[in-house]
Amino acid sequence: MSHFINKLQLQAELNRCLQCKTQPCMNACPVSCNPREFIAFARANAWNDAVHTITRNNPMGLTCGLICPDKFCMAACTRARIDFPINIPKIQAAILHSHRQASDALTCAEPNGQKIAIIGAGPAGMAAASRLVRAGFQIDIFEARKEIGGALNMIPDERLPHDIIEEDWKFIMIPDRIRLHLNAKIDDPNALCDAFDAIIVATGEPNCTPLNIPGEELSTSYMDYLYDPQKFKTSGNVAIIGGGNVAADCAMTAISLGAASVEMFIRRGLSDMKISRKDFLELLEKHIQLNGMTSPVRIEKTQDHLTLWVRKNHFIDNKWSPLEDTTHQLPYFDLVIRAIGSRADQKKDDSPRVIYAGDCKTGGSTIVEAISSGLSAAGTLIATLLHS
Template identity: 55%
Template sequence: MSNKNLYLTKPQLKAELEKCLGCRNMPCTGACPVSCSPQEFIAAARKGDFSAAVKIINRNNPLGQTCGLICPDKFCMHACTRCLLDYAINIPAVQAALMEYYRSPDEKLEVPEANGRRIAIIGAGPAGMAAAWILLKQGFTLDVFEAGDKIGGALNLIPESRLPHAAVEKDWNYIYLPERLTLHLNTRIENCDALLQQGFDGVIAAGGEPFCTALNIEGEEHSLSFMEYLRHSEKYQTTGNVAVIGGGLVAVDCALVAKAGGAEHVEMFVRRQLSDMKITRAEYLELLEQRIDVSTMTSPEKIVSENGRLSLFTRKNRFENGILKPLPDSSIKRPDFDLIIRAIGSYADPAEDKPRILYAGDVKTGASTAVEAMASGINAARKLAAEILGA
């Protein structure tokens, strides 16, 4: 996987900045789940005040660099008025570049005096981090419990070529105030009530993982969930053939990781048409560059394991009056796979909020984008702070 285009060059950044129309009604801001304000940070950067641009990004988004690298084009870019003339400003790329080039490592979140209340946050993924950011700004002292051995949560499922962990660490360093926040890695918390009994004033539970959607086909047990694969891809490294079932961003990540790990042939099986795949142009080009095959209008029917090899039986689909239907007599056997990964989606089975225990992130909303998980963490943190402080 190449990461040569991870950040805009400074000339590219300047060109993007100059395209901005400075729309007074700020549609880009309105479309951002955390109300990060492209109109304002672009205006500051255009004037050469890059430090102000970084501050504006951080004003509403503590994970400005992370979001810049991975936010999809369906939010701010989709709303960008410039689309009406030619192309949207590449706002995520602008945001990522501003944070990469112009943030100061010494820049720290400013917080008020401690208010004497302690909150436990379970999970150091985007929802947990965003909740921490809100609560620190309100004077709370925090303990963040993370089951994994590093911060990031679901962000760690994203390949390093698209989201280097160093970028997440830079964002984390902005909010990490050791005198007010204690991070407990490798610490799994099963019982939120016990935390209240230990003296915490409230709990944000943002550590749950969504469930991988099942294929509901015979032989499904021979396939691997995308979560297991992306979390432990080194365990499943192969130089053989890999099938990825699914056509979204996570499926693309699985395919790219398999290819980067040495798989000779990687093929995605997508139920609908190429144009229905929910991926950006950049990801599409990456698939082409990495020579990953995409079999569209194809659904899995069963998986058979024979002598250590996997066969995937598929059938073709077609549209009839706009409805996707199986194409009769189109079943074929695709033999000789080493690995079949299911990546058709995920879902949440959310627990009910209780007094002083609020759930946030993927466990609340199902697998979502980082910026949506952050919005969920921000909402939960605001609600919990109001509950505790009686606002």
């Protein structure tokens, strides 16, 4: 399966663009990428200019092209009011995939003698590195895991293969200016203060929200599951607790790895699920059972299976509350995955030399918002360290 639209589809999408003067697509993009401009260049076969328009604002344009949600540029696209929006992310991905060359790497200023540490190599850390290195800083990135990309590595390969993240990284990484330390967890940013002029903390939300029910330890966190789903390969019945995008990714992964059945348990109504229409329809297509207004009560281990006790909820006095006498048991699960959210590390440093960026600062967001946050943290450091 190709992750990219073909040449004909690309041409058709390019031709549909109205070249709106007001540029609602650009205004809706968290990094102010300019679709009207790169589409105009692409129509004129000026591919280098199209590539440059994308990469000057977005150091991870290829990855964004595959997974940016449709709530930004596409939701604002004028064409949506005529028939359907231009698939701007897919155009962006196709342009970069087919036309970005080694010579498109952005140029760097002369080294300015200052050193920055970045903790976390997710989109926020990678974006911050891209901007700082070009302003002449020496960068050291410390990443707890074995690879770059952060939470993006939990996205199933069908939506985002890891190679795509590496492809963007190739254009960020400048070997003598950026040192990447993998398997390097930093517990206290202050420990780096002596060696660096400033520190950007971009550690995301590494802690899964607990269910706080008896038997929770019998369940698997979505992080453990999605970082290495093969380890949990099951041909049996899988329960997913949660109804957002991450829970949907768990469900799709379990089905694609051969689960006999997958059921999602969602505290609210199905119409309140925070997922796109496309993802919702995909869950139905794959016969994933959606149990709305249902919460877990406890998990028990029986001889062969896990028993999940659940209860129904109702919406009363403006909140979701348990519906009495509805607790019942489902004794047939082989794997129960909890996917109800995540949290940043609690402790925040108030030193002016430590800046926070991405999901650890804003809470769970999207790739392009994390990139925007990383770029703006870098901009703050450039302003304070170079221009004050």
